[in-house]
Structures are given as structure tokens and as C-alpha cells.
Amino acid sequence: MTANRRDFIKFVVAGSIAAGCPLDVALLAEQAGSHPAVDGEENRICHQVRDGKTFSRPPVSAHHDVVIVGGGVSGLTAAYLLRHRDFLLLEKEPHWGGNAYLMEFQGSAYGTGSAFLDKSEPSFAFAQDIGLKPLIVDSWDGTIIQGEFLPDTWGEGLDRSPYPVSVRDAFKKFKREILAIDVPRRSHELFAVPFSNFLKDYPNEIKQWWDTYGPSNWGATTEETAAAIGIFELQYISGEKRKDDRYTWPGGLGAITKKIAEIIEPHFSEHMQLGATTVAVVPDKQNVLVTYMQGAELKTVAGKAVIMATPKFITRRIVEGLPAKQSAAMQQIHYIPYAVVNLIFDRPVFNKGYDTWCPGNRFTDFIAADWVIRNQPGYKQKYNVLTCYTPLRQEERGLLLTEAGARGVAGDVLRDFQKLFPGANVDPIEVHIYRRGHPLYMSMPGLYTQVQPVARAPMERVFLANTDSEGPVSSTGSGITAARRAVKEAESRIAGKPLPNKTVALRG
């Protein structure tokens, strides 16, 4: 497509910092000194938190049982479980959902983050508990190789790929080798070494495939991924007894956060504050004092307990009195920048599979937004929305900081997408970009076994939720698990009982 044609397509950038500092503090921190071209009241707050400014802390204006910081799936789940209590939920964005957030284009839902769950995950049962009926995906992932769509990459696709015979055979040998590994028995060792150790003797095409799949799913290339994760994944998608037990809704798992908010907000609107950026969490003897900024106003509230459902790179900046070892563990969790680019077509462009991998392009894979309802009686596809997942390398983070940079990334995505379908020659009517600075933690060697258990240890009255407490990969399900644990811990503390699971607060 020529630059001229692209000029007529409408690009919409969301996650802009004018909307209330959605680009997180650490992203801004990296730009310190380079004076990024961004403005706004909320940005000023973020800069100040980053710079370690101590905000004046107004006197306590309200008391609550539990203050929950962060309104992603983890914080929302905590609020849902604490409906019988006097809770206060604080979220810095103007909407709920965090990384599990869906948007709509003229009634067609599309994802900006979390896409699907597996039936074995806690999110499956939880979704049903809140009244959502999970819809089955039932479509093993395909790959576009040399312009050809190859369905079921690691199943029947292995015999049909357009690679030379030697490469095809290597894919099959790699699969056999990986399927033979006893992950549970060797889990300690396999969580400590990189997945790339298992790829050394294989052609580059296999590594390239996993260097596409890993960053999209768990934020890490083969060198950065704990081997257990890559091995387990290949066993799941290609093992003898494999079954595609993935479920979702149009627009992905944002359907879950939307539903939780719809359930609790009508009854607890006073207890759920959007646009409320927490700047300090300070434990004292009886309470924890939480200071947040909403609009131009700073407020301090007291909670008998606090649940931090924010990612750890933020948590460690605002919680006072974290043990040094715990703070150091939190610092060891790395996060990648990520853009999700939705291409909105007003005619069918691709409806062959749910999630399709595209090695060698600016984006890693794309998902058909309405896949799970396409065959429902009476459904007529109005827009073919294709959600292009575009994880970035850490050094590319600055690209997302300006609207022009984000548009540039989306332009590259569109160019590469259209190269894959030269015959189609169709332009989208709109391109929507959702940018995030640090949404997905990297599932690196040692993270799950050594770092996360230390990072999630409860303090006296501050309890740690968020998916990055749990692992082994960032998921909506583990955000829910973390919330359940933190709620139990908070309830025990309020009741004056010992903490469950004999979790011991770290000192020193």
C-alpha cells in the first residue's frame, strides 16, 4: 500500500497519556532527561511519583475495611469477593479492566489485551459464577508461512508446511524430543534454564516460530523463557491426547472485567473510584493510610487492610516499609511494552482460524475478534475485526510514548499484514491502537520458582494480588488466584487470625 492510500485510513490511538496516565510511571521514568512531548495533569502526578516526591498527605477523610489499589481483573475480583465488607477500589485509568479490557467499534467488540482462557484455569469457573457462558474456540492455531496459511501448525500442519523437507523433519523431531520430556519430574531444573537450550541443534525456522509465540504469550523470546514453559506449551498444543479447551467471548477476556464491574458498580458506586491514582501506601500500627489523587484533589483514607492489585514495579514505588529482600525481588520482574492493533475491515478478509501466527512480521499473531460467535444462528458479520498482537522489545518502549510513535508501529503492522494478503488488496476502514508500557511480565528462568514467592509475601496489613504475584505466566486466571489469596489474607488479618498457608512476612 502506498503512503498516500494509508493517509486516508483513520488511525485511533488509545491508552494516550492525556486520558490519565495510562502509560505507566516506569515508562516515563525511562524517558527522564529526554523531556517527552507529553502534557497533562495526570502525567505530572506520574512524574512526581517517579521522581520519589513525597506528596503532602492530607488527614484521613474516611475509614474502610479494605482498600484495593488497581482495578484490573485481580482488583475487581477482590472487590467482588469483598462485597460484604466496606471496601474501596481505586483505579488510575478512566475505565476498569487493566490488561483485560475490551472496546467496541459500532457494536463489534474487540480485544485490547487478554484474549482467551483454558478450561483448566480458575477463570473458567469464575466466569460461570458471575453469569458468563464461555464459548469454545475449537481451532488449533495456524501459521502463515511464505504467504501460505497452514492450519494446525503443530498437528497436521507439520506434514503440510511449505518448508524444505529437512526443515519439516526437524520440526517433527523437535516435537518428538519435547513430548518425551517429563516436565513434572524435572520441573525444578526446567524452570531454571532457558528454553533456547533445547533449540540449539535445530534449524532457525523453529527458533523463529517460538520467538514469535513466546513474546506474544509470556513476554519472552526463547533465550529469555524458562524452559518448562515452552516445553509444557508444546506438549499442550501437540500432545497425543491434546484437546483445544480454550474459551473466550467476542473481544476476549475483557468480557470478564466488564461483567464484574456491571455486577458490583450499581450497588457500590461510592466504593469504586476511577481516575484515582494512588501515590502512597503507608502502614501504621492499626491501619494502612492510602493517599490518592483524583482530579486535582489529594485524599487520604485508612484501611484495616490494603490489597495491592497493581503490578509490582508500581507497588514497590508506593508501598512504604517493604522489606528490602521483597522489594529487590519485585525489581527482578521485567515487563515488555506491547501494542495491540485492531484492523477494522468492512468486508471479510480473514475468517479461517482463531489465532494465526505470522513469524517475521512486525506483529506476532492476529485473532479474529468474533470467532466464537461466527456460527451462532442469526449472526451476521458486519465488520471483520482482526486483532494484531504486537509485543515490542524493551528498548522499543519509547516508541509508544508519543502518538506519532504509536501510529508508526501501527503503520508497520498494517504494511506487514497487507503483505501477507497481497491478493486481497483491501484497506481497513479504521486502525485502532491500544498501547501499554509494561503490561506483560517476562516468564524468565527462576521467576516462578524463586522470585514470585518472595515478591508476594504478605506484610502485616498489606497483601499482594495481581497476576505477577503468581505465575508461571501472566494470565487472567492467575490474577483471580492472586485476588482470592489476598482476600483470604486480608480477612484473616481483620479477624485477628493467623494468616492462611503459614505465609510469613519477610523482614529486613
Ligand SMILES: Cc1cc2nc3c(=O)[nH]c(=O)nc-3n(C[C@H](O)[C@H](O)[C@H](O)COP(=O)(O)OP(=O)(O)OC[C@H]3O[C@@H](n4cnc5c(N)ncnc54)[C@H](O)[C@@H]3O)c2cc1C
Ligand atoms: C496483549 C496481551 C494479551 C494477553 N493475553 C492473555 C490471554 O489470552 N489469556 C490470559 O489469561 N491472559 C492474557 N494476558 C495477561 C492478562 O491480561 C493479565 O495477566 C491480566 O489482565 C492481569 O490482571 P491484573 O489485574 O493482575 O493486572 P493489571 O491488568 O495490570 O491491572 C492492574 C491495574 O492497576 C492499575 N494501577 C496501576 N497503578 C495504579 C495506581 N498507582 N493507582 C491506581 N491504580 C493503578 C492499572 O491501571 C490497572 O488497571 C494478556 C496480556 C496482554 C498485555
